[in-house]
Ligand SMILES: Nc1ncnc2c1ncn2[C@@H]1O[C@H](COP(=O)(O)OP(=O)(O)O)[C@@H](O)[C@H]1O
């Protein structure tokens with residue numbers, strides 16, 4: 174009672190002693206995930222804009238090449254799908270760049286700069302992880318979608334129609350985003366700095382995997398489903414999915430063949446991505462959960 | 468019931484072990500409603516760990532934590548922690564912020580996360596930022612803030628959802644004196660609003676002025692917990708500082724010192740000292756307020772020209788604090804020796 178009167182005197186007004194707590198329980202959990210995700214998207218607006226500019230520049234480069242060839246008298250392909258395909262030659266790299274820049278900072282930032290001190294215990298690590306992952310996936314997907322819209326736009330101008338296969342390809346691209354993003358998040362979960370996570374995941378994706386792949390192509394005919402960049406090939410591969418074998422062998426010398434796989438099958442790509450993404454994300458979460466400051 | 472003695476958080480036999488240390492060792496502590504409880508201990512004593520245990524950021528190896536909610540003390544567990552911890556605002560270890568965010572953005576996020584009524588958030592954020600005098604800074608990026616300003620925002624981040632309990636880990640550490648005083652004033656203001664504050668520090672003077680009670684922890688063990696007055700009277704030694712009129716040279720000092728000594732020698736635990744820097748006589752005694760009163764009475768009755776007579780709180784407590792810490796250091800070392808011996812035998 175006494176306390177209450179002091180309150181009135183000091184603040185000049187009656188504060189409600191207990192406010193009504195909103196949505197406790199699972200509704201609160203979802204709300205927290207949403208709030209963290211929203212904050213993350215706003216915080217990363219600049220990054221998203223820069224990546225959209227990069228996507229736009231890539232698109233313009235391809236457009237210049239097309240127009241240049243057209244000017245030299247090379248005719249437009251008969252099929253709009255073939256024309257669209259010309260613009261997708263660098264989509265794997267675009268995914269790699271964007272997923273690396275989104276994924277690598279997800280966990281490590283809060284330890285690198287100790288911003289975790291202010292976040293915990295206001296939110297549990299589990300919900301922070303889910304919220305951030307969803308937000309970053311959405312932003313990344315948006316950048317890729319933006320690129321496809323540019324492509325669809327130019328195809329529509331030239332052919333007055335958009336081939337359906339372009340949207341199938343978009344689907345594979347978004348799946349590839351999931352795969353690479355999960356992989357970079359795993360790096361983010363144990364590396365000491367964002368820069369380190371970026372460098373290492375790029376080294377893996379651009380060098381280590383392709384070295385393993387080339388070595389393997391010499392000695393075996395196993396489909397390289399454990400090589401992440403291989404999953405990028407279906408983004409363009411789906412335009413002309415082979416009826417029979419999805420690999421070709423070239424003899425190098427007596428008894429020595431090189432086996433080149435052109436694209437995973439849709440089932441292979443789906444299952445592979447699902448398994449890898451789950452394993453990467455789950456391990457990242459476990460490492461994050463037990464990670465201590467400094 | 469007297470609101471002063473209503474327990475709002477209770478720690479029972481709390482123990483937290485890490486690989487090489489027992490950071491918190493069988494800790495029993497009660498926090499009363501409406502008080503400021505200072506949590507004092509040197510670096511590495513286990514203050515942060517204790518607070519992390521309350522925040523459910525760490526799980527104790529043994530012991531329990533009770534938090535009052537709806538009039539009942541309820542045991543903190545993994546399924547009720549969201550609910551019980553809603554009423555507590557935490558600031559644990561140095562707050563670091565996203566440099567490119569503003570106080571408004573950050574505090575709004577925290578209010579949302581804590582389920583503060585959405586319609587009131589904007590108002591609440593503006594009001595509390597105003598309370599610490601940072602209204603013009605509310606939309607500036609946090610990267611441009613001074614340490615003191617950041618610390619204030621850190622405290623606001625703990626109280627934006629208007630909890631009735633605040634757990635603050637060294638909120639004054641690393642700040643300049645002005646910022647420290649501002650933080651202290653803010654904490655007193657919050658106490659007057661009826662909030663309970665559990666506040667840690669490794670420096671006694673940071674909490675001596677505002678804490679109602681002080682808990683001293685060392686090597687994870689609670690060595691004392693009481694009001695300042697009681698702790699002071701427990702202090703085995705302390706000193707009165709007396710400043711006299713017209714003390715100009717060595718002769719004056721000797722003469723006055725001799726006279727004081729003659730009058731009150733029986734009350735003192737050690738010989739009188741004269742502090743040249745501050746120009747005061749230091750009279751070591753056992754801290755008993757009764758004796759303190761007698762000493763003053765005798766000196767005045769004998770017409771000593773006293774112009775200042777103080778028993779500085781901080782000095783006294785410092786002694787007490789160091790006594791407790793060194794005592795616990797000794798016990799700890801003995802304990803370690805024994806442990807090492809046992810290890811050797813095994
Ligand atoms: N995550 C941890 N792992 C191992 N030891 C820890 C950890 N956190 C704290 N400690 C140890 O526990 C003891 C108490 O630490 P802490 O609670 O941070 O002390 P304070 O906050 O009082 O300075 C220290 O010896 C510290 O090294």
Ligand SMILES: [Mg+2]
Nearest residue numbers: 514515516636
């Ligand atoms: Mg600490």
